[in-house]
Amino acid sequence: MNFNYYIPTKILFGKGQLANLHNQNLPGKKALIVISSGKSTKSNGYLARVEEQLDLAGASYAVFDKILPNPIKKHVMEGAAFAKKEGCDFVLGLGGGSSIDAAKGIAVMVTNEGDYWDYVSGGSGKGKPVPNSPLPIVAVTTTAGTGTEADPWTVTTKEDTNEKIGFGYEKTFPVLSIVDPDLMLTVPAQLTAYQGFDALFHSTEGYITKTANAISDIFALKAIELIGKSLTAAVKDGANEQARADVALANTLSGMVESTSSCSSEHSLEHALSAFHHDLPHGAGLIMISKAYYTFFVKAGACNERMIDMAKALGKSNAATAMDFVEALAELQTACGVDNLKMSDYGINSDDLRKYAKNARETMGGLFEIDPAPISEDDCVEIYQKSYK
Numbered sequence: 001m002n003f004n005y006y007i008p009t010k011i012l013f014g015k016g017q018l019a020n021l022h023n024q025n026l027p028g029k030k031a032l033i034v035i036s037s038g039k040s041t042k043s044n045g046y047l048a049r050v051e052e053q054l055d056l057a058g059a060s061y062a063v064f065d066k067i068l069p070n071p072i073k074k075h076v077m078e079g080a081a082f083a084k085k086e087g088c089d090f091v092l093g094l095g096g097g098s099s100i101d102a103a104k105g106i107a108v109m110v111t112n113e114g115d116y117w118d119y120v121s122g123g124s125g126k127g128k129p130v131p132n133s134p135l136p137i138v139a140v141t142t143t144a145g146t147g148t149e150a151d152p153w154t155v156t157t158k159e160d161t162n163e164k165i166g167f168g169y170e171k172t173f174p175v176l177s178i179v180d181p182d183l184m185l186t187v188p189a190q191l192t193a194y195q196g197f198d199a200l201f202h203s204t205e206g207y208i209t210k211t212a213n214a215i216s217d218i219f220a221l222k223a224i225e226l227i228g229k230s231l232t233a234a235v236k237d238g239a240n241e242q243a244r245a246d247v248a249l250a251n252t253l254s255g256m257v258e259s260t261s262s263c264s265s266e267h268s269l270e271h272a273l274s275a276f277h278h279d280l281p282h283g284a285g286l287i288m289i290s291k292a293y294y295t296f297f298v299k300a301g302a303c304n305e306r307m308i309d310m311a312k313a314l315g316k317s318n319a320a321t322a323m324d325f326v327e328a329l330a331e332l333q334t335a336c337g338v339d340n341l342k343m344s345d346y347g348i349n350s351d352d353l354r355k356y357a358k359n360a361r362e363t364m365g366g367l368f369e370i371d372p373a374p375i376s377e378d379d380c381v382e383i384y385q386k387s388y389k
């Protein structure tokens with residue numbers, strides 16, 4: 001039994017925890033606050049509350065508010081230039097996964113020369129080692145999706161080449177993360193479902209890959225159980241505090257799965273879609289391909305016992321076959337109203353499926369190597385075809 005465990009993030013979890021930000025030992029004197037280009041972080045009062053906390057802590061700040069739902073490299077570079085100009089010495093990502101992921105990329109580029117893609121591995125990235133430590137990162141989450149508050153990963157799209165690639169290493173873990181489910185009460189139902197399934201897949205992928213281990217299994221099964229228990233309730237009634245807290249915890253645990261195991265090629269296959277179609281929410285893309293993806297492994301007979309474990313964790317207590325997991329997944333998608341998402345609604349053309357298969361393998365090929373069974377390019381095309389509507 002081998003595993004490496006390293007999650008160096010101080011996490012404040014629970015209702016009302018944002019109010020404790022000012023008591024913390026902040027990692028600098030001036031924050032670059034990174035938020036999305038949308039209105040909600042401001043209109044819900046979250047930005048003002050974070051600014052108030054920084055004021056109480058005696059820290060100053062500058063706000064960078066350009067991040068798109070699928071963050072792009074251009075904004076990582078712009079944010080880093082802005083942070084340098086403002087003299088910021090730490091970065092605070094406030095919002096969903098995109099704002100916090102972008103904060104991580106910006107933190108790297110404030111202290112390092114060249115282009116962000118110099119340090120990214122995969123696709124046209126040069127994969128150089130990062131010479132200087134990034135600025136310290138603080139994460140304040142307002143959604144329950146990517147788990148980025150408890151992992152080192154950041155996902156960015158290079159716009160001109162349609163490459164959407166994950167990056168991260170030991171120094172891109174946040175030093176401090178605040179997960180306050182009260183900040184998630186305003187997330188609309190559909191987004192709650194997309195993000196909840198993203199969290200679920202971080203755990204289900206991490207549970208079936210070759211990198212799964214004794215520690216990641218504990219986080220994964222508990223996260224899957226919490227999603228099975230409470231995601232539908234959080235989608236149906238956004239004001240349900242208990243359901244929001246369960247899904248928030250599932251998301252943080254799923255980030256820990258990403259830190260101790262890994263995503264599988266389901267994420268490579270989705271990134272290829274949203275790299276070309278920036279309007280496609282990451283979670284929605286994952287949902288679209290998920291049934292065909294897990295059915296592939298059922299047919300390959302690659303991880304039957306683990307599929308049964310996951311079906312039971314999702315709530316199918318009498319699960320006896322691997323296919324019971326796919327059925328449990330389908331039932332949860334129906335309950336959350338996301339069982340009929342269509343690729344065609346996002347401009348994905350059925351003639352292009354091989355293009356996405358090639359992109360997935362070229363940009364995020366590493367994840368295919370840890371899948372429980374080999375998936376060829378033709379298999380990828382078939383998974384897309386079976387998922388296409």
Ligand SMILES: [Zn+2]
Nearest residue numbers: 146198267282
């Ligand atoms: Zn994801």
